[in-house]
Amino acid sequence: MTPSTGQILLSELFGTFILIVLGAGVCAAVTLPKSKAQSSGWIVISWGWGLAVFMGVYAGYATGAHINPAVTLGLAAAGRDLAANVPATATNVAVYLVGQMVGAFLGATAAWLAYKKHFDEEAPATAKLGCFATAPSIRSYGWNLVTEAIGTFVLVGWIIQSGRTPSQLGPLAVALVVVGIGLSLGGPTGYAINPARDLGPRLAHAVLPIPGKGGSDWSYSWVPVLGPAIGGVAAGLLVPNMAGLF
Template identity: 65%
Template sequence: MDSLLADAFVSEILGTATLLLLGAGVVATVILPKSKGFDGGWLLINFGWGFAVFAGVFVAYKSGAHLNPAVTLGLFVAGADFTKGIDPTIPHLLVYWAGELLGAFLGAVLAFLAFKKHFDEEADPGTKLAVFSTGPAIRSYGWNFVTEVLGTFVLLFWIMVSGKTPTGLGPLGVALIVVSIGASLGGPTGYAINPARDLGPRIAHALLPIKGKGSSDWSYAWVPVLGPLVGGALGGLVGHWYVG
């Protein structure tokens, strides 16, 4: 691995770890017992995740700040460079995916450590799982899949189109579109819109010594992985066609 790609790999680890520490942290703040932010509501979670993306994008500047395998895949199918000097090839895509998944796992572990005493409190096992990974409000695998495809399509299409506008919003724009997707399309599934964001923390949940935890709900785990990948690929393709 050359030094530029190695820097990108570390960048994706650190950026995605920042994203998950802050994102899982806001969920833990809102839903875990005795937290000072308990019952803070859905919009607090939306804005917390949006600004977690904002922070992660700045941290991962060396890699182009993908933070998300669906973003990497969307750029790959569009034929867009991952960042300056790193072209869209399958080996490079796999390196980015590995960094994103590892970073998401590490960020979830850090969030667990930050809220360790709250995880020790009595709570429904599903509540503890919800800090780490998404779950549907109404379980219907096909329709849950459609929701994740649509949410991630919006994200990738916006990323492709926003690069052609003179606004210069950058990381703040990405943060705001994530808030918008959560507030508008997040209700049915909890809006993973990022395979690493869901899979890495779900693995962490399975491995960590969480008091009173239940199942990691692996029967649902394919939805927030495949749905965003499909939505990301479609968003990249349509966005590339649209902007020419």
């Protein structure tokens, strides 16, 4: 059965909401003052985001659970349907992207509510922003863009290629790929690899009444949007043409 526009919107919104409330939540758990998980480290964050993907994919199963504009753009560039009975029309792509952005904003807001008293505590503004959005370890916009594009190429390329395998591995495999990207390629930029994952929460950070939050680092905000978009589209264009090599 072909899902309606409303069903597409709600499926992607709900899946992305689950992704971000858990992903932003693990960042808050590791970062914020008086959290029981404070300072538990990068491995906890990487696994937390991987499990967030696992649960978000299940939550948005009805539309293929893209929960990431780079995946949507990559499948469209590859000439694939976005999901069963969902062709990659401009309208459908737009609905996916809107659902993902709204879900990301709401998920970040829910994570803030869960950690409200911790956000109220005194902490560096960069630490509070880091619960919502990514930032580079070494700020070099061009190279940061390259890092994000490569990480997203790996993710979207794997999703496209795995669809050809006899097993067609599901949400757990995608989650493990995200963990692997985080552990291997996440160090330079914090691995957004998803425009909605960064932009939606960054908007939430900008509007929520968080004491001592500082600015939302808009000068960097284009990198985790454009880099993943480039990586996703590149995977969509290149990986299907490599099919004969595998």
